[in-house]
Amino acid sequence: MTGTDGSGPRVLVVDDAVTVRAFSRRVLEADGFVVDEAVNGIEGLERAMAAPPDLVIVDVNMRKMDGYTMLRVLRRDPGLRDVPAIMISTESKASDREQALLAGANWYIVKPPRPEVLVEAARLLTGRPLGGEGAP
């Protein structure tokens, strides 16, 4: 699913913590992804609708609109409902993971993610070959 113009898959990172966003951006961009950011669910949906991403990575707790709500709305939108989604949270309980999947996430990662884990999950969910450099 890599763009032919040399740019990698687009990942939308939705998190209210600027440090976490910066971390994800750094890690993903280093692996050839194109990263877009949003600070809450509403902004995340706006960005996703403006330019559908190949993957969304969503935090749980955000003001204005939390990650669960954002994923539910995303899954109801005809143009976005199949966009793969990773939910990322500081909680490691099974019930939190379950809630994320119920809301529409395809995968759940406990914060703080290790860079290689984040990259591997992003590659898998965007269909990029594991190992080696990004663009084919």
Added chain:
Amino acid sequence: MSELFDQFIVEAQELLETAGGALLALERDPADRASVDELFRAFHTLKGSSALFDMAPFTRLVHAGEDTLSLLRDGRRGMTPDLADRLFRALDQCARWVAALEEAGTLPADAGEAAEALARGLSGGPADGAAAGGGEVEAFPWVAGLTDEERRAAGEGTLTAIDYTPDPDCFFTGDDPLALFRRVPDLRLLRIEPAHPLPPLAQMDPYRCVLRFRALSGAAVEAVTPAFRSVPDQVRTGSVTLSPAFTPPAAAAQGSLAATMLEEQTRILDLPGSAAERESRRAAVARAVAAILTALGRPTQRAAVAAACGDVGSLRRFLADGPGETPAVSEPRPSAPSAAPRRALRVEPERMDALMALVGELSVVKGQLGPLVRRAGDGEMARDLKAFAARVDSLVGDLRHAALRLRLLPLARVFDPLPRLVRDTARRLDKTVELVLEGAETEADKDILDVLGEPLLHLVRNALDHGIEMPERRAAAGKPPAGTLRVRAFQDKGGVVVEVSDDGAGIDPAAMRRAAVAKGLLDPDAAAALSDADAVRLVFAPGFSTAGSVSELSGRGVGMDAVRAAAERAGGRVEIDSTPGNGTRVCLLLPLTLSITRVVVVEAAGSLYGIPVALVGGVQRVKRGEIRAVKRAESVVLRDRVVPLVRLRRLLGQPEDERARADDCVVLAELGDGPVAVAVDDVGERADVVLRPMTGVLRGLRGYAGTAVLGDGRLILVLDLRELL
């Protein structure tokens, strides 16, 4: 990763500030849901962000804060002043740590213990087992602060913790601390740290031991203690239980993540929900499965995957059988430009100053165009010149304004600490105080804000300490039990005014007179002659308000002379008025900027002088007959007050004005001790000048703040009236 670290510092500072504000609001109104949420989110975000770095104690503390807030949010715990104190302490600690992180890049050595103590305080009980484990962990708080790596090294289960702070002279008594640890069975972790902050290298005595040792052993306490037989007084041991180290769930081997992820997609198909929900989940799963297979080098047709995603069983079979070989093709999507976050531009202060100086010079040079235009007469060229001058004039004005604005910051910066200060001080004093902040958006030069901060805190503290009465006394006086402290800022006459007023006891002028006499500052007659307003103004006299007893007498505290001095250093002044029983109002009047001084130009004996506008209370003409002379001292009644009058010519050692005049031109100078009328030959325009301090041989000259060039090129001396009088 240092950029990321910097980002964290900024984010943490902002979050801590937000959290402080929310906590204040929450304490005032425990039912304030928005503030609970705000506070929770701040702790939560700090937890997530700090976990990206190696600062386990920080994460531990904000985690405890988050847990506490979560209980508050669910109504399982109530807000109390005591809990607010603990939360404030936690926030303060975090703020100090952030400062340390910014400074040194790491947390201080005692952070683990501090985090543990504060976290325990928050939970109101022993540390929770999940993070710290059981046993005697409390006796070894550092155990709870272990980094994940250390925790993994130590392993889980019951361990023996060792705290050993060798005697500084141990090298002379034959103890070798490190050798002792070599005898400890099953040593899993050894931390060697400075016992106290290390002294500068030059003061270090290499023959003294400045370290402490902390260790964990897998052996039982009884097996460990014999190693330290020779130093029993310097060692503490005890058993602690460590819970399993937190290992990221996906530390698993390469490739198996894909398998787990595929399994998870299968499971998602089985999750409950409405038909619509399940349908959209199916679509998401189909796309995710196709992507995962593609990533694994097994490209599949989307339609085939979608068909297989009908139910769990068919997807399982599909994945097990291995899908077909047709590569999935998708449209390449143009990537939208990502919006760059707005960033504030940081400029070196020296460059800013250089720009301001240039703008100042330009204003002065521009001023010289005016006389030139006048001299040019009426010709066509003169008209062009005039138009040109007008254009330059307006552009320079705009430029000056723009340059000045670059340095302007909202007063919110100095207002921000006030709610917390008021809250803490009021609580300490058992008073109830409502703080009203107005005009936080008022802007002033950064230099002025820097000057303003300290005196403002001082005034607020004083008002709380000595102005506002205890609730009982207020009730007895028929006032509401809660005092009101109002801090108001606004722009006025090209300067900024900050007003601190309270509805407290006010200042009793009679008590002030008595105190001034008792302290030997005034003789009884002079004290009696003071107007009430002047008596109140005695609080600004140096040496007046240093004794604790004065505060009780006067209702004002220590250091008002320092407030006055700070205001005056910035080219401003301070005013006070007070009504006994009704409260006190203190006004700080400061210029907008330190770079450009606005002066009133006055003339004396043929020379021009400048008096900073901030000191000028008014300009007027007084009839000679109204000036009263007692011996050589003159005075005049202005605005119903007897004001001493001085003549600038005399002050400057110039000959008396011989001209016969019916009246004198007087500038009313507002100095801290009260107004003084300064008689001058003439008063000219007000002008903005760049003040240049006296240099060289002139430096020693007293009475002058510096020199400045007027718009038309004329030189003036700017007076330092306080020194002159």
